Amino acid sequence: QQQVKQSPQSLIVQKGGISIINCAYENTAFDYFPWYQQFPGKGPALLIAIRPDVSEKKEGRFTISFNKSAKQFSLHIMDSQPGDSATYFCAATTSGTYKYIFGTGTRLKVLA
Amino acid sequence: DTGVSQDPRHKITKRGQNVTFRCDPISEHNRLYWYRQTLGQGPEFLTYFQNEAQLEKSRLLSDRFSAERPKGSFSTLEIQRTEQGDSAMYLCASSLQGASTEAFFGQGTRLTVV
Numbered sequence: 001q002q003q004v005k006q007s008p009q010s011l012i013v014q015k016g017g018i019s020i021i022n023c024a025y026e027n028t029a030f031d032y033f034p035w036y037q038q039f040p041g042k043g044p045a046l047l048i049a050i051r052p053d054v055s056e057k058k059e060g061r062f063t064i065s066f067n068k069s070a071k072q073f074s075l076h077i078m079d080s081q082p083g084d085s086a087t088y089f090c091a092a093t094t095s096g097t098y099k100y101i102f103g104t105g106t107r108l109k110v111l112a
Numbered sequence: 113d114t115g116v117s118q119d120p121r122h123k124i125t126k127r128g129q130n131v132t133f134r135c136d137p138i139s140e141h142n143r144l145y146w147y148r149q150t151l152g153q154g155p156e157f158l159t160y161f162q163n164e165a166q167l168e169k170s171r172l173l174s175d176r177f178s179a180e181r182p183k184g185s186f187s188t189l190e191i192q193r194t195e196q197g198d199s200a201m202y203l204c205a206s207s208l209q210g211a212s213t214e215a216f217f218g219q220g221t222r223l224t225v226v
Binding site for chain 1: 118145154156160168205219220
C-alpha cells in the first residue's frame with residue numbers, strides 16, 4: 001500500500017515532442033505528489049508538485065495531470081529538449097511529513 | 113550557496129570499516145531527512161529529524177546505522193561495520209515544518225564498500 005508504481009522505465013523522445021510519465025499509488029492518505037528531476041551524480045531537484053484538490057497544474061513546459069478516483073498522476077513535458085534528458089521520479093507523501101515514497105524512476109532521453 | 117550541503121561527496125571504504133557522513137541543511141529548515149538511493153532505484157526513506165528529535169526511523173535503518181542531529185542544525189549519519197550492500201548514494205534533504213513547503217535535497221554522498 002505504500003508503493004508508488006512508475007512507468008515507463010525508460011523513454012526516448014524526439015526534440016520538440018511530448019514526454020509522458022505515469023505514476024499510480026494505493027494509499028489514499030497521500031495528499032502531496034511531487035515530481036523530481038535528477039541528473040547523473042546530482043541530488044533530486046523538485047520540478048513541480050500537485051495536491052489532490054486540483055486535477056492539473058502547469059508550470060512552463062511541465063504539466064501534472066491528477067486523477068484522484070483512479071489514484072494516478074502523470075507528468076507531461078511539452079516541447080521536450082535535449083537538456084531535459086535526465087531521470088524523473090514521482091513521489092507521494094502526506095502533508096507535513098515529507099517522508100516521500102518514490103517511484104522507481106524514468107530515464108528520459110531527448111534526441112536532438 | 114544556501115542549499116543543502118553534504119560531505120564528503122564520495123567515499124570508498126573497506127568492508128568492516130565505519131564511515132560517517134555529514135549534512136548541513138538550509139539554515140532556517142527545522143526538518144532534516146536521510147534517504148538512500150541504489151543504482152536505478154528511487155530514493156528510500158531512512159529517517160527524519162524535527163529540530164534535534166529523531167521522529168521516525170525506517171526498518172531499513174539497521175542497528176549498524178545511527179543518525180544524529182545534536183543541536184538541531186547539521187546531522188551525521190554513521191554506518192558501522194560496513195557491508196558491500198551498503199554501497200549506495202546517501203541523500204539528505206531539509207524542509208520547513210508545515211503543510212505547504214517542499215523538501216530540498218543535497219547532492220548526496222556516494223558510498224562504495226570494497
